[in-house]
Amino acid sequence: MVAAVRVHRYGGPEVLTYEEIDLPAPGPGELRVRQTAIGVNYIDTYFRTGHYQAPALPFIAGNEGAGEVTAVGEGVTAFKPGDRVAYVAALGCYAAERNVPAAIAVKLPDGISDELAAAIMLKGMTVEYLLHRSYKVKRGDTILVHAAAGGVGLILSQWAKHLGATVIGTAGSEAKAELARQNGCDHVILYRQENFVDRVREITGGQKCEVVYDGVGKDTVVQSLDCLKPLGMLVNFGSASGPVENFNLGLLAPRGSLYVTRPTLNTFTAKREWLDEIARNLFEVVSSGVVKITINKRAKLAEAADVHRALEGRETTGATILTP
Template sequence: MAKRIQISQHGGPEVMQWVEVDLPEPQAGEVVVENKAIGINYIDTYVRSGLYPASLPSGLGTEAAGVVKSIGAGVTAVKPGDRVVYAQSALGAYSEFHAVQADKLAILPDSISFELAAASFLKGLTVHYLLCQTYVIQPDEIFLFQAAAGGVGLIACQWAKALGAHLIGTVGSAEKAERAKKAGAWATINYREEDVARRVSELTNGKKVRVVYDSVGQDTWESSLDCLQRRGLMVSFGNSSGPVSGVNLGILTQKGSLYVTRPSLNGYVTTREALIWASNELFSMISSGAIKVDVPEQQKFALKDAQQAHKTLESRGTQGSSLLIP
């Protein structure tokens, strides 16, 4: 038997249940991973709340790092005992053991701990596709990244610095501003105290930016558009304040013939080859020291305490990544 977090209805953190289930058996092409550290991501709250539909009852989470326990028929890429990490599994990573498609696994270098891997894999792969594929950030380029002190944002600050680019990051406090600057942000804007679009214009001598990355959603939609140059690109990749809805596309014309895209990791990492390429890029950044991910002790929660983890995450009281530990 094994334990996992499960939901039988959509709602707040209280709908998450700590239940006992049968130990999974790997089907053909699958691997059962004994999770050692589990990544908590904002998208998990969307599944729990029902914003992203799931068949109930359902597990939660898609990211963890651990050790291969057993393999199914046809699996040759990994073997029992291998250290692995994954970020695109079927729902259910909030568990002691999880069955994962073998082609979704990356072999974890010995130099990277389970906790570091689970804290950085999905977020790091996200930053990779954002800065290196959705829009290719160039050296010396100035761009805006909303929520720069979050888990994805702090990795983006470091990646931008490694690229020689200038990231302007929005934050909600002086403490978060300092954290983003320490990670490599070129400049920060406290959205609680400053007009973001006006400040971006000042920082760029009135030129504004060619691209904005926004995971906040509803609350920052228009201000993000106002930061863009003519024919600039708005990359909306999250909904932490609620989804952007009811948009009149005419606003894109009014604000300068703008472009908008709504990407996701699953739209970029679609093959094993793409996963290997992206994960190797991320592991190289981590191994070189260009990217560091520190998880505060108060943001490491026992797996059974997932309710508290989600409450803390949704209160915006976290900085960087958070983990569940089985």
């Protein structure tokens, strides 16, 4: 029997149920992993509430983990028991042990601990494709990062600054604004007190931004368009305030023939060589110190419901991890 957190019905944090489950031997192409650290991400709340539908109920929550391979299934040759691995998986990570497809796992280099890997795999690989693939940030660009003190925002701001961009962030409090400044933001807008469109125009002398990275969604998407230069790009990669619905393409032309994209990590890691390249780039910037990761909250797997309450209450900054 293995400890896990399952969702039997969609709803609030209270539907996260800590229980014991059976775990079969790894099947063909699978690894059995004893998890040592589990990442917590806002996408976990989307699956819990039903905003993103799971394949079936009940399901084990969680989309990111790290640990040690304890067994391999038939046909697996690239991994062996004792290997340290990390992965982004579609559900199943809120568990002490799990089976995971070898195709989505990556080996961890010596400079990346299990705990660090669990804090960066989903958020960090997301940032890699945001900065290098959805829109290729270059020296001299001005970018806007919503929720700059969040898990993705802190990594994105540091990495973008390293690439030579001028980074404008939004934050909900002065404490979060200071954290964003410490992590690469040149300017921070307190969105509860200031109109972020007006402030972007002021900061840029009316020139505005090449790209806006928006993980907030419904509450910010239209105003984000007003922060872009002609031919600029809005990258909507999350919906913390709710999904963007009935988007009017007619908004793009009068604002300067803008581009909008809604990318997902699965697209950019669909091929093994793509996954390996993104993970390698991430590990390099973290191990070299270009991107510094702060784990601000650690909790036990049994405390997952409380962790979700803090996450949705915007009480967290940086990374949060669970341990079995």
